[in-house]
Amino acid sequence: MPTTAERQALRSALLATPATPTGTVIEPGRAVFVGSGDSLASALIATAAGHRALSAGDVTWNGTVPAGCDTLVGISHSGTSGATVRALRIARDAGLRTVAVTSQPGSPLADSADTVQKVPTLAVEEVVPCAGHLMLAQGVAAVCGTDTSTVNADLAAALDRVCTLVDAAAAELPAAMPAAVSVLSLPELRAGADFWSLKIIEACGLAVRSVPLEESGHVDYFIGPEAHLTVQLLGPRGRARFDRLAGALRTTGQTVRQVDAAHLVDASGPRADLVRDLAVAVAGTWFADEARRRWGRPPFRGGAVNMDASHIKIEV
Template sequence: MTHQENLTRLIAALETSADVRASVSDAPGSAVFTGSGDSLSSALLAQAYGHRAMSSGDITFMGRLPVGVETVVGISHSGTSGATVQALRLARSAGARTIAITSNSDSPLAEAADEVQVVPSLHVEEAVPVAGHLMLGLGVAAVCGADVDGATSALASRLRDLTSLVEETVEGLPAEAPVSISLLSLPDLRGAADFWMLKLIEATGLAVRSVPLEESGHVDYFLGPQPHLAVQLLGAYSRFRFDRLAAALEHTGQTVQQVAFPQQAGEAGIDAVLTELGGAVVGTVVAEAAAGRWGRPPFRGGAVNMDAAHIKLDAQAIS
């Protein structure tokens, strides 16, 4: 299946999906949104509403909540991610309000929560997954108090508008795989960059990192001499800084690829979330296309053990 077909199928699934229906009584105050892997990328979207986001392992394995947190929102599509379940249990025992965002209302995560925001599952075949992140992201917006009515069709419309950007980005990929990749972004596309990182790792098996734009200027300048790819995710802000850094990185022999998203300055709330989710889809489709171009099948061609036993907690059975 081609990357164009994958994008078309995902758009069709969104167009026929039920909307996320807000089911949490009140928007949380002083909240931390937490998850692992793809779900941590979903948690990052809460920053558009002024909340914090952190890995569920940072809560579970430190054994304490961040200072000042009144609400912990655990995110897991299956509701069975061990560290996230344990983080909600820890939060509940500490007297914090707990909310779960999941597609599985009968899951251990839902059982650990005072309230549950259920999200629909998109029924679409995927080699490199993104559909779960999209619905969880809309669930995050709902918990934050956004009006998500019609958001799935609005997201489908945005993805249709991004089709040409996908093609331009795929065509601009290097012919040969780099040794490593950096994703450069400002906060408006930080969640998208984080998701790109995950999908490029899954799809290509390369070392990839997401880094704030200015920090790349302080560190990536020294990378090499092995071939390194710097992908810049541009929104409505500071194009001059992206361009200046691109010139500097190219001067050191790196390959720089700019991906410019249509965005209005000052986007907030659900509009900001839709931009980030659209960016995540572009990254996923491009990552799978890169794997094909570079001869690096996703998940190392099936060589990676995908039973996920290492993210379940032996001390507390999760099923």
């Protein structure tokens, strides 16, 4: 669990960070948002507004723009993620409108876009990173027409509830590290579930996948015999199906843990779904950090992996 000081540092950073300015708003159903890693989790926020989200590599390494797309939105905090920059350039050369969501308006990504949606930088020290996603997701929401002016304050107000949720989830962690982890969700928390998967991978070095709820019901009977942890992220909808599936998976010997995020935020708020998804992302980061502590795992495999990220950066 984060210490009181760490929790307060994130709260203070959120309250001190200016709101994401309103950028160019695009029409629903005609845009594709692309990113990689954390930025792809941010791209998934756009699906709630009727847009599509793809890995930037789906565009770059196919060399073609998605069918039925007239606007491509590239997402990268640094603005130097190679596949995302190349995807925007492919779209621009094909005559599509291009938008960059980034904290770096002078970056290669911004230079490749017709319009730049700048996002603030959240100044907070982290072991397992979350701040970039919190800002990029708001940039994505702003491009989709959402007023994000109170999101930082709403998220800061939810942090105590996030801590309570993580404390309960971490208390139910299996004593021994599993061979792999599945994170289940419905679309309302799909971006959060994707982020949980990324953070557990980074913190613990485990194989982790994000799975739509019903697909787990169709195939996960066959997982095993190694120890497997299934985390169900519950929002306001589909609870009966989550419960039924949890019971079925337990009969196959799997460990199932439910994380109830339905009441993390005030459901009557105008941006409740967005704030909930971001609160779930924070919870996933803190949960992953606690899991790696309990299982004795150094984050990012303790320096065993080259972290210069040169293989994913654009050459400039």
